[in-house]
Amino acid sequence: MNIYYAPLEGITTYLYRQLHNKYFGGVDKYFTPFISVFPDHYIKKRDEREIDPANNEGMKVVPQVLANSSKELVWIFKKLISMGYDEVNLNLGCPSGTVTAKGRGSGFLKEPDKLEIFFDEVFDALSDDAKMLSVKTRIGYLDASEMEHLSEIYAKYPIKELTIHPRIRKQFYKGVPDMEVFEKALMMSSCPVCYNGNVFTLDDYNKINDRYGYQEGSDLHDVSNGLKEGSADNKISSVMLGRGIVADPSLARQIKGGSHMDKAEFKEFRRALEAMYKENLKDGNNVFNKMKEMWFYMSQSFEGSEGYIKNILKSKSYAEYLAAANTLEGNCDIKSGPNASPVSF
Ligand SMILES: Cc1cc2nc3c(=O)[nH]c(=O)nc-3n(C[C@H](O)[C@H](O)[C@H](O)COP(=O)(O)O)c2cc1C
Incomplete structure (x- = not known):
């Protein structure tokens, strides 16, 4: 199982990531907090520092971007790949009002037709490189029933990995993840799936792994080769943890069999x-x-x-x-x- 440190705006900046990796480790991929892409191909200076390879040495970092125009996404994607990154993550989950009002983050989920056109344009423009695009999504904007159609859309594209945070926008980070909808989305996915949400302890992780993880010896376990063979199944490739690692920085290390922090x-x-x-x-x-x-x-x-x-x-x-x-x-x-x-x- 791959263990990812979730993007947490204001917390998991490059300064924090460097030290977390040095003192605790156990994380297969760190995701940067979202980088907003502005029209005319511009990102903030602060975000330039987040993606500067010199600030991300010695660990696997995936830049996460917030965009709702294919032009913006294609521009930042190409820039990041030319800097040496081999994955770019698209944020379709941010619940913040200022973000959703512009139809970005989870705000994009309420316009599935537009999302589909966006993906058509992006996958067309990036052609083969598009397999380096991963997506992090909620299960809907207003209602979890939206996930069925969203899953149909995601299944049309060779997304590198789909991280599903099974909450709708108005829940922000509260309430229990909707595992029923998650399971349905997992079954419908044509690409590797990463589970995200409320994994706060080793026990929580073990429950997820026992239920959805590939068991020892399975050759489908590793997603490094790209897409899983065949159609969707009910196994996940990765678990992404956010608040659980902030609370206990040794959590990823424990999952990998290492010690609890002292x-x-x-x-x-x-x-x-x-x-x-x-x-x-x-x-x-x-x-x-x-x-x-x-x-x-x-x-x-x-x-x-x-x-x-x-x-x-x-x-x-x-x-x-x-x-x-x-x-x-x-x-x-x-x-x-x-x-x-x-x-x-
Ligand atoms: C303070 C804070 C900042 C966040 N920033 C981002 C972000 O930049 N990009 C993103 O995709 N998700 C962001 N999230 C959501 C987390 O990545 C994650 O999906 C969420 O916390 C659920 O996972 P957890 O229960 O393991 O924390 C943020 C969450 C919190 C609490």
Whole structure:
């Protein structure tokens, strides 16, 4: 099974990815937070840094892009391939109002006819290279019943891998993933499928793997050769984890048979991250705000840490933040066993 670190805007920037890979690893592919492509072939300076190969050395990184015009997508795709990337991921999941209002991210899902024309144009323009395009999708904009038609559309194209996050747009990241719709989409897919959503613990992962993973010895396990032979089946090639790895940075490593993080290791990682942000972010306030984004997800990893985490999130200066984070570290042990699973099947 391939293990992917999900794109998380504001968290999994190249600075974070570098350190996560150095201290914990276990991740087969890191996806960049989405890169918006503007008309006239322009991306932000911040995003140029995300895709600079020098910032992504030593790990497999897949740039993710947000686009709804074939011209924009073809331009960024070609640029990324010429920089040495062998996969580009299209975001069809972002639920943010500013994104969906422009018909991008999950906003594109409410216009399936337009989406189909877009794919026709993209796959036509990219011809053979199009097999390096992967897609990350939700199961609908307004309703999960939309996924059936969306699955028919996806099945028409040689998509490298389809990541399915089984929620609709208005759920954002709340509620339980709709496994029934996921299973139907998996059956309908003509390309390798990656599952994404609410995998927070090793237990959660094992449930997904037991139910949908290829078992040992299966020659369909590896997607590195491209499309699976034959028609759709009910096995997944990969699992993508987001918040679960932020909360427990050793989760991917554990899935690969490695150890659970210990406190000394976490302390080193945290300090390295703070130092890296201090060195790279111009505005000092950004340093503790960035760290707060990570801590927001971390109560799962520390015993009895809720109150301490609240203090971290309330901090208004770097000094206040540091004091609150140190207090948590001094008072809370790292949880060792698998946590209660919020995933239900
Ligand atoms: C703070 C935050 C930022 C996110 N940014 C992106 C993004 O840039 N691109 C994307 O495709 N998904 C983004 N997502 C969605 C995640 O990639 C993932 O699909 C979602 O969190 C569900 O997976 P999880 O339950 O393992 O976290 C974001 C989610 C969160 C919580």
